[in-house]
Amino acid sequence: MKLLEVRGLRAGYGQMEVVSDVAFEVGDREIVAVVGPNGSGKSTLLKAVFGLCRIFSGEILFKGEDVTRFPPHKRSRLGITYLPQTGNVFESLTVRENLMLAAHDLDESEAGRRLGGVFSLFPELEGLMRRRVRTLSGGERQIVALSMSLLRNPSLVMLDEPTAALAPRLVKQALKRVVELRDEAGVSVVLVEQNALSALEVSDRALLMVSGTVKFWGEARELLENRELAKTYLGL
Amino acid sequence: MLDLLVGALVYSNLLALLAVGLSLALITCRVSNFAQGDFAMVGVYAAYTLSVIAGVTPYAWIPAAFAVGGFVSLLAYLLVFEPLRGKADLVTLMVVSMALDMVIRYSLHVYADLMQQQFKVYTRLFMFDDFFVEVAGARIPGVLLASTAAVVALLASLYVLLYRTKLGVAMRAAIENPGLAETLGVSVKRVFAVSWFLSGALAATAGVFLPFRVMVNPDTGWSMLLPTFAAVTVGGIGSLSGSVAGAYLIGLSETVLAYQLARIGISTAYRPLLTFTAIIATLLASPKGISGLWSGRGWSLRRRS
Numbered sequence: 001m002k003l004l005e006v007r008g009l010r011a012g013y014g015q016m017e018v019v020s021d022v023a024f025e026v027g028d029r030e031i032v033a034v035v036g037p038n039g040s041g042k043s044t045l046l047k048a049v050f051g052l053c054r055i056f057s058g059e060i061l062f063k064g065e066d067v068t069r070f071p072p073h074k075r076s077r078l079g080i081t082y083l084p085q086t087g088n089v090f091e092s093l094t095v096r097e098n099l100m101l102a103a104h105d106l107d108e109s110e111a112g113r114r115l116g117g118v119f120s121l122f123p124e125l126e127g128l129m130r131r132r133v134r135t136l137s138g139g140e141r142q143i144v145a146l147s148m149s150l151l152r153n154p155s156l157v158m159l160d161e162p163t164a165a166l167a168p169r170l171v172k173q174a175l176k177r178v179v180e181l182r183d184e185a186g187v188s189v190v191l192v193e194q195n196a197l198s199a200l201e202v203s204d205r206a207l208l209m210v211s212g213t214v215k216f217w218g219e220a221r222e223l224l225e226n227r228e229l230a231k232t233y234l235g236l
Numbered sequence: 237m238l239d240l241l242v243g244a245l246v247y248s249n250l251l252a253l254l255a256v257g258l259s260l261a262l263i264t265c266r267v268s269n270f271a272q273g274d275f276a277m278v279g280v281y282a283a284y285t286l287s288v289i290a291g292v293t294p295y296a297w298i299p300a301a302f303a304v305g306g307f308v309s310l311l312a313y314l315l316v317f318e319p320l321r322g323k324a325d326l327v328t329l330m331v332v333s334m335a336l337d338m339v340i341r342y343s344l345h346v347y348a349d350l351m352q353q354q355f356k357v358y359t360r361l362f363m364f365d366d367f368f369v370e371v372a373g374a375r376i377p378g379v380l381l382a383s384t385a386a387v388v389a390l391l392a393s394l395y396v397l398l399y400r401t402k403l404g405v406a407m408r409a410a411i412e413n414p415g416l417a418e419t420l421g422v423s424v425k426r427v428f429a430v431s432w433f434l435s436g437a438l439a440a441t442a443g444v445f446l447p448f449r450v451m452v453n454p455d456t457g458w459s460m461l462l463p464t465f466a467a468v469t470v471g472g473i474g475s476l477s478g479s480v481a482g483a484y485l486i487g488l489s490e491t492v493l494a495y496q497l498a499r500i501g502i503s504t505a506y507r508p509l510l511t512f513t514a515i516i517a518t519l520l521a522s523p524k525g526i527s528g529l530w531s532g533r534g535w536s537l538r539r540r541s
């Protein structure tokens with residue numbers, strides 16, 4: 001079943017069109033990698049799907065409903081969450097307050113139940129609850145950010161370069177978490193990554209963006225095996 | 237000497253309420269709101285009108301002034317600043333707030349004329365009658381007690397709201413990073429609307445105390461604007477705790493320095509010279525304002541740049 005369907009999307013900022021004619025879809029319990037060179041419009045695509053930039057034309061359907069003109073908070077309530085590359089946690093708030101905010105529209109028992117689920121996925125979180133986020137390491141912040149997303153009980157998590165702030169030795173671990181999101185939490189993931197090889201290895205399908213347009217859409221394995229595309233655009 | 241101290245404290249109390257209100261507008265929509273003084277005058281005329289109608293002291297109408305000032309500020313946000321949020325630059329927002337200042341100020345002039353015709357009372361250059369309390373042989377004016385109580389109660393309530401409630405966490409989050417707050421399902425528009433209501437409500441409450449000390453008219457709010465901006469700047473732009481500290485620093489120093497000028501025979505009309513010299517000196521010593529000294533701890537809300 002199609003969870004997210006994007007058709008003929010043209011989007012950007014002000015009068016500037018950054019992504020043109022983009023079409024792709026995300027199914028249930030699926031990881032879709034969005035890869036491509038710098039400036040190819042990967043992050044803008046995620047922002048457009050979440051309603052954070054201007055949409056010139058096209059359609060975004062989520063669970064069959066047209067959400068193209070919905071404001072971000074309404075998309076969030078429908079089950080889409082978006083983790084920006086930076087600024088994905090509130091630094092002046094404590095970890096507890098960050099999580100509380102993510103669960104702000106839930107009743108206490110539901111929030112407690114979901115928090116229990118998050119603790120079982122990220123046991124290290126319990127010890128951080130009283131700390132202000134600005135005192136945490138890059139890896140700990142990513143865990144807080146992912147936990148906040150999961151508390152929204154999303155069907156679809158969109159991650160914009162989740163490994164960008166991490167030390168190289170933590171990258172594999174972070175991507176393992178992404179796989180756990182799909183396999184254990186049962187959510188679908190759209191993953192924007194600079195580290196194309198690592199991202200394609202854990203993804204089911206892939207979208208290759210070049211200069212704001214789609215160069216490839218299909219099985220992630222297929223893109224990895226396409227020597228020409230992988231070499232020209234991903235440096236693999 | 238007692239009168240000097242009372243004057244300084246009352247003035248500082250008013251500045252504290254105005255400065256915290258101005259800071260709320262600054263940290264939510266990045267508006268240097270030139271209409272902040274007008275919200276104070278809305279409070280004055282709301283309390284005055286109700287006082288004339290009911291024949292009861294304006295002190296009784298502080299909650300009503302709070303609500304009316306908050307409502308006018310909320311309207312300003314919803315009709316003017318929310319549609320411009322994220323679209324207009326800082327200079328445009330400032331010019332728009334100047335225009336709003338004129339709109340509210342001249343609306344108050346019209347209202348003052350109508351009120352004068354309707355109730356046959358002075359609606360310009362008027363003062364409120366105060367009560368006095370004898371303490372150890374000294375006559376303490378009611379405005380000192382009432383304004384101090386209002387500052388303590390309102391700022392304590394604001395602290396509890398921001399740090400002890402779900403709405404407060406959402407407000408702090410939306411102030412720090414509105415985009416991220418929105419991604420988590422927080423309606424930033426609603427949260428900022430609450431901030432703007434409080435901004436105008438605090439100013440209007442400050443306004444009610446003003447005619448107990450000086451004669452007022454619809455333009456008086458404008459004269460409060462410069463020291464309010466000074467308090468916010470000295471305190472550290474965007475810091476609520478800094479705004480409170482800045483208000484007392486400006487309020488007390490301005491009054492004391494004016495007294496010293498008068499003693500050596502110089503007109504107190506020149507007191508801004510000393511006050512604003514003090515501002516420059518403070519900012520040279522601590523460029524982020526005095527809240528830069530405790531930035532990141534306690535009641536310090538700042539927006540991501």
